Amino acid sequence: MSLQMTRLSRDRAVTQWCSMPYRGKAKQFWKMSKEEWTLYQRHRFLEIYQDACTTIPYYRMRQQMYPELKLQEEPLENLLLELPILKKHTLQKHNLHFFPAKSAMGTSRWSASDAVGSSLMVQATLQERGMEQAIFDWWKKQVTGTTRPRTIYLLGSMKQEGQTWLSHSHGANGVHLSIYHLHKRYKDEIVRFINDFDPQYIEGYPSAIYELAKLAGDSLFYRKNRTVATAAAETLAPEWKAVIEQSLCSKVYDVHSSQEGAYGVFECSHGHKHIHPMFGIVEVVREDGTPTEQGEWGRLVVTGLLRKSMPLIRYEIGNRAAKGKAHGSCPCGVSWDWLESIEGRIGDQLQLEDGRRISMLVVNHMIDGMQGIEIHGAQLIQHTLRRFELLIAMKERDQGSRKYVQQSFRRRFAALVEPLCEVELELTFVTEIPREANGTMKLADVRL
Secondary structure, eight states: OOOOOOHHHHHHHHHHHHHGGGHHHHHHTTTOOHHHHHHHHHHHHHHHHHHHHHHOHHHHTOTTTSOOOOOSSOOHHHHHHTSOOBOHHHHHHTGGGGSOSSOOTTOEEEEEEOTTSOEEEEEEOHHHHHHHHHHHHHHHHHHHSSSSOOEEEEESSGGGGTOOSEEEETTTTEEEEEGGGOSGGGHHHHHHHHHHHOOSEEEEOHHHHHHHHHHHTTTTGGGGGGOEEEEESBOOOHHHHHHHHHHTOSEEEEEEEOTTOOOEEEEOTTSOEEEOTTTEEEEEEOTTSOBOOTTOEEEEEEEESSOSSSOOSSEEEEEEEEEOOOTTOOTTOOOOOEEEEEEOBOOOOEEOTTSOEEOTTHHHHHHTTOOSOOEEEEEEEEOSSSEEEEEEEEOGGGGGGHHHHHHHHHHHHHHHHOSSSOOEEEEEEOSSOOOOTTSOOOSEEEOO
């Protein structure tokens, strides 16, 4: 079993180090009053907005759409309503224009994929990554009692880096466990390791945490009250939550954020999904752009307050949500607003011939890191236990790269799910990914 440090482990250690100057500020937000954090958001937004209008090409070239804002004491939500909603396809089309002409030293840029399988280049400075890490560290403090709990990270990309099912994380008090190895063949090893490691915190996709809970059965029941879990990136199904809390941990919390670093939503012990005011500003709007009422579903529009290196102002991120009650009415004690519900990625769990069920986010894992190809959407269709079809919508200029794309995706998919079982992947190029009756798009569609 390989225990060598991966690139992801090194990045995590660096980010932890960069978070240290911001931990004090992140801590303060848990005790701030409504007046204090709204004042912070106003000042921080105006700072980011003015900087974007002078240094970011997309905003600088559209002064009529993004005019100078008057500094009168108008509520921030009214100022935002004067600005246009940034659509995801616009961000993709002008992707590089959302970066400054000269990035700061230590800026990282990477390819990410979203809830509908489309690719996007994102970036962040070391300081911005540090601020984000500080927020998550203090979230861990609230649910575990420490900012650095012993942690199991359930990852989907580790196996691509040539690792076995387990890899130690250098300097981050945690280990990485491959979601593609949650198989009965490894059950005894995994259960034995969890008993020895004694994790306080498990972080991963809801479907992966659920599969780990099913794999363990009652083997870890006696120690489950020493662990909590955070489920992110997918919708946490009630039946998954019940199995996880029965077998694996005392409570699983629902958390939502994004690769773009524009918002963070954290579930408290009373089940309310609080919007972290240091992370960003969250609006829920109707199709015509007007704000929704409490309990009404709408489109999630976010304005990031962390990243000057890639400022996103009123960005429609692709999720749907229902607005909750205003601040100050939650028994957990924080004064932040909350959402009644938020919809994560939607799709089916894939079923493999060897009995494994894997996350629909295998689509994202295949796309992430693809260089030079602009993918507008993707959907993985499962026809049989062995035969899969990947629908891909690509930019027209990249159509000549079809052979490269086919070879790359077949290699990546096989690397993720084999050698435990054999699979066949065919690729179909389409102009757009089909939508469900309710207008959503599924990353994975199982048709067994």
